[in-house]
Amino acid sequence: MLIVTAAALIRADGLILLQKRPEGRDMAGLWEFPGGKLEPSEQAEAALARELDEELGVSVDPQNLAPTCFASAKIRDKDLLLLLYCCREWQGTPQPLEGQELDWFAVKDMYRLPMPPADLPLIDLLERILRD
Numbered sequence: 824m825l826i827v828t829a830a831a832l833i834r835a836d837g838l839i840l841l842q843k844r845p846e847g848r849d850m851a852g853l854w855e856f857p858g859g860k861l862e863p864s865e866q867a868e869a870a871l872a873r874e875l876d877e878e879l880g881v882s883v884d885p886q887n888l889a890p891t892c893f894a895s896a897k898i899r900d901k902d903l904l905l906l907l908y909c910c911r912e913w914q915g916t917p918q919p920l921e922g923q924e925l926d927w928f929a930v931k932d933m934y935r936l937p938m939p940p941a942d943l944p945l946i947d948l949l950e951r952i953l954r955d
């Protein structure tokens with residue numbers, strides 16, 4: 824089972840940061856939430872804070888990562904568990920440190936973006952959670 828943590832970084836105006844997977848990588852061209860796989864015996868929030876630092880150069884206190892929703896999917900015969908956290912407080916301005924494109928989106932605009940199949944149920948859940 825592959826466990827992946829991902830973050831919806833939510834700006835004061837409500838827009839959420841997504842990154843576009845660069846050419847040459849698996850699922851290139853798809854927009855995804857920043858994050859990545861857990862390393863062996865790594866704690867989930869610590870892993871996500873590490874990924875956000877590596878990918879975007881932002882510093883996040885794991886306490887500011889709010890568990891929000893999850894999705895499970897099969898990717899090339901591997902079972903993936905995708906854990907989505909919301910985060911409204913971080914230090915630094917997100918930078919595309921891995922050659923990815925970055926942009927901010929309203930949740931309702933994510934439906935028309937090409938995203939990994941595992942993310943589709945997350946958008947729906949996220950929209951409902953942020954509305955309530």
Ligand SMILES: Nc1nc2c([nH]c(=O)n2[C@@H]2O[C@H](COP(=O)(O)OP(=O)(O)OP(=O)(O)O)[C@@H](O)[C@H]2O)c(=O)[nH]1
Pocket residue numbers: 827828829848849850854855856857858859860898903905939940941942
């Ligand atoms: N970060 C992130 N990964 C996602 C999302 N949706 C989704 O299916 N994934 C998948 O979860 C896995 C995350 O792995 P990763 O980012 O650590 O690794 P990678 O495939 O980019 O590269 P790597 O294996 O060389 O480290 C990838 O297979 C990715 O396609 C998402 O919204 N955010």
